[in-house]
Amino acid sequence: MEAELVALATAGATALVQQLVGETWEQVRGRVTAFFARRAGTDPETVGAELETVRAELLAAEESGDEQATADAQAEARTEWRARMRRTLQADPAAAAELRALLGDLMPALPAPVSSGDVHNTISGGVQHGAVIQAGSIGRLDLNSRGR
Incomplete structure (x- = not known):
């Protein structure tokens, strides 16, 4: 059970950090704040202020243009909120x-894979000494185009 909680807390922290610097933060801010405030028994404004502090730190790191500073700030925020989520989940199963429901709303749905049907490749005629390309689909292939 502990591994499941850690995995859920990790996913939650990752999604939170992505949302904090994303364009939709204002839309999800209330739900995230309410989730933590209810569980911690604190004032939503207090939790909101903490989240805004982390958001400001992340945005400042991004605006600095320093990729290492940005990565460090994101890692620190994920670690902090993962621990907080894990403790929340342990205290209130x-x-x-x-x-999970919140994550389902925060994380964009992955596009459905495009299926182009079955592919059956066959090589015949004995031993092949040259290159062989097997593919389900090649968008465009121009051989001997001579500058066309």
Whole structure:
């Protein structure tokens, strides 16, 4: 069970850090703040202020143009909020369902894979000494185009 909580807390912290610097932060801010405030028994404004402090630090690191500073700030924020989420989940197992639902809303859905049907490649004629390319689809292939 502990491994599941750690995995959920890790996913939650990763999504939170992405949202903090994303364009949709204002839309999800209330839900994230409410999640932590209810569980910690604190004032939503206090949690909101903490989140805004982290957001300001992340944005400042991004604006500096220093990739290492940005990566360090993101890693620090993920570590801090992962620990906080893990403690929240340990104290209130019912929070896991709410966090999963929140993550489902925060994380963009992955596009459905495009299926182009089955591919069956066959090589015949004996030993091949040259290059052989097997592919389901090649967008465009021009051989001997001579500058066309």
